[in-house]
Amino acid sequence: xxxxxxxxxxxxxxxxxxxxxxxxxxxxxxxxxxxxxxxxxxxxxxxxxxxxxxxxxxxxxxxxxxxxxxxxxxxxxxxxxxxxxxxxxxxxxxxxxxxxxxxxxxxxxxxxxxxxxxxxxxxxxxxxxxxxxxxxxxxxxxxxxxxxxxxxxxxxxxxxxxxxxxxxxxxxxxxxxxxxxxxxxxxxxxxxxxxxxxxxxxxxxxxxxxxxxxxxxxxxxxxxxxxxxxxxxxxxxxxxxxxxxxxxxxxxxxxxxxxxxxxxxxxxxxxxxxxxxxxxxxxxxxxxxxxxxxxxxxxxxxxxxxxxxxxxxxxxxxxxxxxxxxxxxxxxxxxxxxxxxxxxxxxxxxxxxxxxxxxxxxxxxxxxxxxxxxxxxxxxxxxxxxxxxxxxxxx
Amino acid sequence: xxxxxxxxxxxxxxxxxxxxxxxxxxxxxxxxxxxxxxxxxxxxxxxxxxxxxxxxxxxxxxxxxxxxxxxxxxxxxxxxxxxxxxxxxxxxxxxxxxxxxxxxxxxxxxxxxxxxxxxxxxxxxxxxxxxxxxxxxxxxxxxxxxxxxxxxxxxxxxxxxxxxxxxxxxxxxxxxxxxxxxxxxxxxxxxxxxxxxxxxxxxxxxxxxxxxxx
Numbered sequence: 001x002x003x004x005x006x007x008x009x010x011x012x013x014x015x016x017x018x019x020x021x022x023x024x025x026x027x028x029x030x031x032x033x034x035x036x037x038x039x040x041x042x043x044x045x046x047x048x049x050x051x052x053x054x055x056x057x058x059x060x061x062x063x064x065x066x067x068x069x070x071x072x073x074x075x076x077x078x079x080x081x082x083x084x085x086x087x088x089x090x091x092x093x094x095x096x097x098x099x100x101x102x103x104x105x106x107x108x109x110x111x112x113x114x115x116x117x118x119x120x121x122x123x124x125x126x127x128x129x130x131x132x133x134x135x136x137x138x139x140x141x142x143x144x145x146x147x148x149x150x151x152x153x154x155x156x157x158x159x160x161x162x163x164x165x166x167x168x169x170x171x172x173x174x175x176x177x178x179x180x181x182x183x184x185x186x187x188x189x190x191x192x193x194x195x196x197x198x199x200x201x202x203x204x205x206x207x208x209x210x211x212x213x214x215x216x217x218x219x220x221x222x223x224x225x226x227x228x229x230x231x232x233x234x235x236x237x238x239x240x241x242x243x244x245x246x247x248x249x250x251x252x253x254x255x256x257x258x259x260x261x262x263x264x265x266x267x268x269x270x271x272x273x274x275x276x277x278x279x280x281x282x283x284x285x286x287x288x289x290x291x292x293x294x295x296x297x298x299x300x301x302x303x304x305x306x307x308x309x310x311x312x313x314x315x316x317x318x319x320x321x322x323x324x325x326x327x328x329x330x331x332x333x334x335x336x337x338x339x340x341x342x343x344x345x346x347x348x349x350x351x352x353x354x355x356x357x358x359x360x361x362x363x364x365x366x367x368x369x370x371x372x373x374x375x376x377x378x379x380x381x382x383x384x385x386x387x388x389x390x391x392x393x394x395x
Numbered sequence: 396x397x398x399x400x401x402x403x404x405x406x407x408x409x410x411x412x413x414x415x416x417x418x419x420x421x422x423x424x425x426x427x428x429x430x431x432x433x434x435x436x437x438x439x440x441x442x443x444x445x446x447x448x449x450x451x452x453x454x455x456x457x458x459x460x461x462x463x464x465x466x467x468x469x470x471x472x473x474x475x476x477x478x479x480x481x482x483x484x485x486x487x488x489x490x491x492x493x494x495x496x497x498x499x500x501x502x503x504x505x506x507x508x509x510x511x512x513x514x515x516x517x518x519x520x521x522x523x524x525x526x527x528x529x530x531x532x533x534x535x536x537x538x539x540x541x542x543x544x545x546x547x548x549x550x551x552x553x554x555x556x557x558x559x560x561x562x563x564x565x566x567x568x569x570x571x572x573x574x575x576x577x578x579x580x581x582x583x584x585x586x587x588x589x590x591x592x593x594x595x596x597x598x599x600x601x602x603x604x605x606x607x608x609x
Contacts, residue, residue, distance in 0.1 A: 039485065043478055043481060045474075134418055175470075175471050178471045178475070179471050179474045179475045181475070182474070182475020182479070183474075183478035183482065185479065187472060190468075191472065194467070194471060198467075214399070218400070218403045221407065222403060228410055228411060228414050229413060229417065231430055232414070232433065232434065232437060234437070281525075288596050288597055290526060292493060292494065293486075293525070296486040296490040296493070297486045299486065300482040300485055304479075
């Protein structure tokens with residue numbers, strides 16, 4: 001239950017977390033600022049991000065408004081982007097229903113198998129020996145296993161791919177964001193963030209893919225085989241794997257948040273002090289016109305901030321798209337298993353119901369892993385963008 | 396992970412075989428013993444990897460995510476500095492433009508002045524006194540007042556576009572201009588203009604130059 005509350009709050013956060021959006025769409029810039037922003041945009045190397053966005057799955061692009069990075073950034077900096085979050089939300093709903101309908105076939109197969117199994121079990125008494133019924137159950141159960149493992153493998157691979165995509169997108173976004181951070185005077189922040197982010201992104205991506213996902217996969221397999229025979233149960237081992245996987249995710253999240261938040265503050269304070277000193281030097285020592293000069297410098301820096309926030313917002317949107325659609329795919333499969341378990345329970349054999357609901361549980365955890373990684377990256381972008389804003393605020 | 400994968404596979408095989416064996420066995424007292432033996436098998440499979448861990452030292456290391464990216468930070472910082480230098484020069488250009496407009500307005504306070512353009516030269520190098528005024532060059536219109544030429548103007552003089560140039564074309568020209576032979580100002584007005592500007596910006600009178608646009 002607690003997990004579900006966390007998951008729901010993650011999604012609500014995704015939609016409602018306002019910092020970046022507000023900062024980016026703050027009052028429309030003046031014409032001078034516009035020129036500075038577009039000049040900076042032209043000097044910025046966005047090829048990596050553009051290539052990435054172009055690569056986003058064809059299937060997904062049907063459901064979200066088209067995103068031209070350069071155009072979106074210019075519009076965002078002007079404060080006039082008509083990127084409606086309702087469009088994305090509607091797209092997501094549409095996608096969800098499409099996936100549900102596509103998975104109805106799986107639901108049908110599961111239910112039919114369970115019904116056959118129940119009928120065979122009831123016929124058991126008609127046979128001379130009890131073992132005939134057991135054999136029949138074993139056959140049906142094997143068919144069910146092959147279905148379950150097939151769809152579970154697909155779901156895990158989708159999750160794995162989603163994490164891969166998010167990590168490589170972050171790797172493309174990071175240099176651009178840090179260049180802008182350095183351009184507005186956040187040299188210390190950029191120098192702290194880069195090695196840290198590259199390491200943390202790489203390590204967490206690899207650990208989730210190579211440790212957490214296999215653990216969840218093994219837990220699912222153990223759950224399945226533990227229901228083959230009533231006498232040899234290994235469900236506790238499956239539970240152990242699941243707990244370890246979940247615990248690792250929790251540790252990753254905590255450590256990641258801690259590191260990112262602390263480093264963000266440390267760097268931005270150092271940069272803020274440096275900027276303030278520079279401003280003081282020009283404002284005070286140059287007679288009469290010093291103020292005018294430091295004001296001109298400040299105006300240019302604030303347009304850098306505007307651009308950086310716009311890049312951050314676009315990054316958050318792309319991360320959200322990369323995370324939400326695979327997550328939805330996994331959710332629909334999970335939903336199908338839960339529904340199948342619920343439908344079959346009144347007629348079915350207890351072990352089949354247990355197996356179906358265990359599959360549902362494992363898929364929930366796969367979904368949680370994908371969503372957690374998305375959330376981590378989302379926070380990483382927010383903190384990097386926020387660090388720059390704080391630098392400017394401190395001067 | 397390989398150890399765990401191996402373990403899970405073994406458990407799966409043993410459990411499936413056991414259930415098969417269970418079906419094949421006749422219902423007798425033997426069945427209980429078979430079950431216990433099979434259970435022991437599963438325990439051994441579970442414990443085997445743990446024993447293997449004790450045997451050999453496992454080195455936990457994640458292959459370096461920084462490989463091939465060491466130079467990236469320097470590149471990012473360089474690009475950032477280049478961008479910020481670009482912004483600084485833009486800020487400088489804006490500043491000079493505004494300053495030129497201000498000087499123009501201040502100069503109009505002296506009666507009888509017909510300015511064509513103002514060139515302001517500021518200290519461009521980064522440092523403590525960045526943005527300090529180095530020199531102000533006022534370019535006068537030497538043509539006779541416009542109303543004499545063009546009666547349709549209605550007595551109000553148009554102001555020519557302001558053009559500010561930053562650069563090192565000072566030098567010799569400045570000295571000749573300072574000598575004052577080129578412009579059509581009388582000594583008093585000239586002095587007042589220089590003093591007004593020098594006092595307003597608290598710079599030395601030598602930093603203000605007047606020349607004509609001829």
